[in-house]
Amino acid sequence: MTVIRQPGVVSTDHVLQVPLDHADPPGEQIELYAREVVAAGRERDELPWLLFLQGGPGGKAGRPLGRDGWLDRALDDYRVLLLDQRGTGRSTPANRQTLPTRGGAAEQARYLAHFRADSIVRDAEAVRRQLLGKDGRWSLLGQSFGGFCTLSYLSLAPEGLREAFVTGGLAGLGTSxxxxxxxxxxxxxxxxxxxxxxxxxxxxxxxxxxxxxxxxxxxxxxxxxxxxxxxxxxxxxxxxxxxxxxxxxxxxxxxxxxxxxxxxxxxxxxxxxxxxxxxxxxxxxxxxxxxxxxxxxxxxxxxxxxxxxxxxxxxxxxxxxxxxxxxxxxxxxxxxxxxxxxxxxxxxxxxxxxxxxxRGDWPDLYDPARLAVNEVPVTAAVYHDDMYVDTADSLETARAVRGVRTWVTNEWEHDGLRVSGGAVLDRLIRMARGEV
Structure with missing residues (x-):
């Protein structure tokens, strides 16, 4: 296990094997990488965990250079886990160099069909059980596509979550x-x-x-x-x-x-x-x-x-x-x-x-019935006239998912989490605590 110290933070590498197809646990395995980050001096503190799901699809987690950006605010309260979603970063890569080893186009497409939000959520659950134990729960921060994954998490495995923060990522539940x-x-x-x-x-x-x-x-x-x-x-x-x-x-x-x-x-x-x-x-x-x-x-x-x-x-x-x-x-x-x-x-x-x-037979990613009775507190930043995610879809989804509180703002664009110096995340945390 590799431990790296940077200004203000200590990071620890985690690597585990997960099934390519979670419906076939004994089948082919792929590698999943995640970086645990904690404020220097708090390595042994009993801190709640915050899982970060990056935008994308296909985006690896950010590489911290210290207490920078939103991470600085998160480390005040959490032990943060930066997950390289399957196929990205230091997880088993999927690209022009590796995919041809699978075979022809049909084999590659079958392989890639396992790289959507439902598989990412099940990967995260495998990591959670390893790091927190079967009954441990963590908080979740989903940026953009990571917010889409958050909705899938709430649909598939809400028992793993204690709270969720979404920035620019409330997808339309029934939007084609x-x-x-x-x-x-x-x-x-x-x-x-x-x-x-x-x-x-x-x-x-x-x-x-x-x-x-x-x-x-x-x-x-x-x-x-x-x-x-x-x-x-x-x-x-x-x-x-x-x-x-x-x-x-x-x-x-x-x-x-x-x-x-x-x-x-x-x-x-x-x-x-x-x-x-x-x-x-x-x-x-x-x-x-x-x-x-x-x-x-x-x-x-x-x-x-x-x-x-x-x-x-x-x-x-x-x-x-x-x-x-x-x-x-x-x-x-x-x-x-x-x-x-x-x-x-x-x-x-x-x-x-x-x-x-x-392909027209994609499995559903969201469970509207389960979301309608959701018990996980969710706070979400919805960016007014977001170019990437439709504001009307986001607000309709917020109404359809029980327990969602939204903050609609035109102060930031879609990258508000990254560029706001922690202000966007701070607002969502304070909303979750009832402070705003």
């Missing part, structure tokens, strides 16, 4: 992938309009780059292809607190004069790659739409819902915008099938992703 994107595109358009109002010079800057890429897609440093549509995907930034500024600064350095005239700069291409590449979290792309798959909601499969629904919103058609005077709109948290052609990290996984998109 089509529903998600049909409501998302208008929110993304509003974020675009707000950015262009703040940075009017970016209207021309984005058009110029889109025109250039429509005529000649650019090669990224990793060999990926930056097409006009791939460039539009930089709109993912606009849902975060400083994303608009990050985009502005990236666009400022887009051009350099070379021997043949103006061309996209290496600085810009490297920056775009840093935002667009899925090399570090391929499961985000491969599994993204499947996190909405539930057989009682939609049996037809997600079938690249973001791509299909996009046709209903011509304002995002780059060619229409370039043919007229409208600004080129950037997209948001959408995964498109062409990404598996342009991104080297995704190309080997294209066939498996297609099979997952066609």
């Amino acid at each position: 992938a089509e529903d998600v994107y049909r409501s998302a595109y208008p929110r993304v358009e509003r974020k675009n309009r707000a950015h262009y109002e703040r940075c009017p010079q970016d209207v021309a800057a984005v058009r110029r780059i889109a025109e250039h890429l429509r005529a000649a897609p650019a090669r990224l440093p990793d060999g990926g292809l930056l097409t006009a549509e791939a460039f539009q995907a930089l709109g993912l930034l606009l849902g975060t607190g400083t994303g608009s500024q990050t985009l502005q600064y990236l666009l400022e350095e887009a051009w350099v004069r070379g021997v043949s005239g103006f061309e996209l700069s290496d600085t810009f291409l490297a920056g775009a790659q840093g935002q667009l590449s899925f090399a570090g979290n391929p499961l985000y792309a491969v599994l993204h739409e499947s996190i909405y798959g539930q057989r009682t909601v939609d049996t037809s499969g997600t079938r690249w819902a973001a791509q299909r629904v996009r046709a209903e919103f011509p304002a995002f058609d780059v060619d229409l915008a370039l043919a007229g005077d409208d600004p080129v709109l950037l997209t948001g948290e959408m995964i498109y099938p062409w990404m598996f052609d342009t991104d080297p990290a995704l190309r080997p996984l294209k066939e498996a992703a297609e099979l997952l998109a066609e």
Whole structure:
């Protein structure tokens, strides 16, 4: 067992084996990694545990550098467990390098079908029993997709929880992938309009780059292809607190004069790659739409819902915008099938992703009847006009789950937990204690 000391914190590694398929406990096992973090000097204190479930899907837990961000506030009261969800980080990885060892696309898709929220919850329960014992209970903090997992936890194993905090992650209990994107595109358009109002010079800057890429897609440093549509995907930034500024600064350095005239700069291409590449979290792309798959909601499969629904919103058609005077709109948290052609990290996984998109018999992730009689206290931050998670869905879910108290705020964007210096988590903790 590895113990590491950093400024203000002591962390301990935990590794255990869990079934790939929890319905088959003796079957194939995979490795699960979690990092226990406690305030320095409190290693032997009897502190309550707080499990953190990261956003995603496909996101590993953060790597603390000390008492930083929300963790600083959490360590005042808790012993924190940062779980690398299955397939991510130091848990058994699932990516272009490892998945082909499973066999062909069909075998890969069957394997990946075990990487959704229901499996993550059962993994967490295995960890809880090992660390806290059968009857121990812990608190849960779920950010974004981690909030989706929290709803699954409350549906599948609420006996393991003493309380739950959710930040930007109250999913629609009966919302299909089509529903998600049909409501998302208008929110993304509003974020675009707000950015262009703040940075009017970016209207021309984005058009110029889109025109250039429509005529000649650019090669990224990793060999990926930056097409006009791939460039539009930089709109993912606009849902975060400083994303608009990050985009502005990236666009400022887009051009350099070379021997043949103006061309996209290496600085810009490297920056775009840093935002667009899925090399570090391929499961985000491969599994993204499947996190909405539930057989009682939609049996037809997600079938690249973001791509299909996009046709209903011509304002995002780059060619229409370039043919007229409208600004080129950037997209948001959408995964498109062409990404598996342009991104080297995704190309080997294209066939498996297609099979997952066609699957229509996904097990349900939520139990509305059980949630209606929930006894676990839940406090949730709902970000007004959150670009990634529909506010109306979140509030409807809050009404459907017994014991949920919401804090609706426009002070923060979707990344409020990460950037608020602990203020968002502090508010939820104080709400749970009846202090606000």
